[in-house]
Amino acid sequence: MASIIITSGEQKGDYYPLGHRTNVIGRDEALLIQILDDLVSRKHMQIRFDKETSRYYALDMKSKHGVFINGRRISQETVLAEADQILIGETTLLFTDQDFDSRESALSHFKKVGERMRPTHIDQ
Numbered sequence: 001m002a003s004i005i006i007t008s009g010e011q012k013g014d015y016y017p018l019g020h021r022t023n024v025i026g027r028d029e030a031l032l033i034q035i036l037d038d039l040v041s042r043k044h045m046q047i048r049f050d051k052e053t054s055r056y057y058a059l060d061m062k063s064k065h066g067v068f069i070n071g072r073r074i075s076q077e078t079v080l081a082e083a084d085q086i087l088i089g090e091t092t093l094l095f096t097d098q099d100f101d102s103r104e105s106a107l108s109h110f111k112k113v114g115e116r117m118r119p120t121h122i123d124q
Contacts, residue, residue: 002056002080002097004047009091010036018056022048025088026061039065039089047080047095056080056095065089 004025005015016023016033025033026044035044041063048057059077060067067074068087080086086093 002049002095004033004086005094005096006035007085007092007094009089011091018047018049020049020051022046024061025093026063035088035091037089037091040091041065044088045086058086058095063088 001020002018003015004018004023006012023033024031024043024046025035026042027035027037027040028042031043041061043061044063045067046059046061048059049055050057056079057077058067058069058074058080060074065088069078069080069084071085071087080095082095082097084095086095
């Protein structure tokens with residue numbers, strides 16, 4: 001199963017297993033994945049699992065500020081891949097194909113992915 005790890009914002013370090021269901025992410029307190037960010041719509045985006053393809057798809061639910069995956073605004077349902085960075089409002093989420101037993105294991109994974117994504121600087 002896949003997970004979402006919040007990597008910036010008030011809830012940095014929180015993680016949510018996605019399961020094989022449709023998840024709505026937003027500011028609404030009734031949602032399982034609630035993002036406390038004033039620039040996030042009540043129902044901002046959806047992540048759904050497709051049983052036929054065994055893939056996860058992200059969809060902007062007509063939010064005011066949009067959904068950005070790896071820096072690009074999406075306008076239609078988009079396939080998610082390991083280590084995709086999703087920006088909603090001022091909050092960044094990391095999509096991973098992995099599921100975790102604890103917050104600590106999720107954060108450990110985030111640190112490893114973050115190190116791989118950081119550019120190398122060469123001093124001259």
